[in-house]
Amino acid sequence: MTEGDRKPEYRPGLEGVPAAKSSISYVGIQTNDLGEREGVLEYRSIPIQALAEHSNFVETAFLLIWGRLPTHAELDKFSTEIYSHRRIKYRIKDMMKCFPETGHPMDALQASAAALGLFYSRHTLPNPEYVGQAIIRLLAKIPTMVAAFQLMRKGNDPVMPRDDLDYAANFLYMLTEKEPDPIVAKVMDVCLILHAEHTMNASTFSARVTASTLADPYTVIASSVGTLAGPLHGGANEETLLMLEKIGTVANVRPYVEQCLKLDPKHKFMGFGHRVYKGVKDPRAIILQNLAEQLFQKFGYDPYYDIALELERVLEEYLGGRGIYPNVDYYSGLVYRKMGIPTDLFTPVFAIARVAGWLAHWNEQLQENRIFRPTQIYTGSHQQPYIAIDNRHE
């Protein structure tokens, strides 16, 4: 028996194990005045509903990162700095031009985010000036890189950011080469607010683990983008739309669900379920459903919405008793589809928003850093002989 044999409690996926103390955001479930259970999400103590209604993404990013709402002067300075750093270096564009156009935009984003670090020399962390500059650069340049890859893979040159457009409108402009309708730009801005932060999820944990080694912030964001890409996390919005596409018609919803559950009673339906919002609908899904309906009213109906509503009804019947309801990814895909955003860009759009939360956690981690070094439960044997290669069996 060695020291490494002590057996701490093992929780797969670290479920329920606190990984940090944080005042950035809160998720939970509360009972409202009508006695109904509902999901709660707060950024720096402010309910997400209030931010979606009154704030904008840049202000929300300031709130998350710096811990309070900015004054007029602070918001002007923060926005101006972000807007003036939206261009990306031609070397980054040249590097992106070499990416295969068939590659996934999340992989392109991860590589480009990491490459940004090559241009901004490393400093000993935490250095407040470097931290502030990195925050501005990452918030400013990530949307430009997502849009640039989209245009380049179509064979077009990326367009320059427009200084007269705000954060969301400029992103849509760089993506589509057209100035967006103000309603579409507003809806995109709210989507960015809704996706900006969500406590200790996988990609945020990834940000904090990488931050804890004092790696540079571009590496921190690149590692988080990689973690967000998986279908159990950010990739679920893309998978949700592919699922609706596969179902194809409202009439096919029930047979599809029955077939999936017959093949695998534990089948995971994309866009449903959440580690925290158990037994309630994700509050962001409620806001997003509303936004989707606003877009349909203005720009025409989407038949996929009927399929989504029917699937929600049928799954309530099959899974509702187990507390599984739509999460943020269920309706976001329909909103983005109506905006004309290609399906494989849904997760990069999520990443653009989540950069704010990751940066807030990076900054918070640096304030009281201790390198992450969990332990493991060793399940192998000990003291085995080394067998010469000629004596090994197939």
Ligand SMILES: CC(C)(COP(=O)(O)OP(=O)(O)OC[C@H]1O[C@@H](n2cnc3c(N)ncnc32)[C@H](O)[C@@H]1OP(=O)(O)O)[C@@H](O)C(=O)NCCC(=O)NCCS
């Ligand atoms: C998000 C997710 C990973 C959370 O998982 P979790 O908290 O670990 O929950 P579990 O995977 O332990 O699931 C708990 C139970 O609900 C079921 N369940 C969870 N999500 C489900 C889904 N989307 N469809 C069907 N059943 C689901 C599980 O099979 C499990 O059932 P059991 O208790 O009978 O074994 C999971 O719900 C999921 O994979 N959802 C689909 C992907 C998705 O939409 N991700 C985006 C999250 S914002």
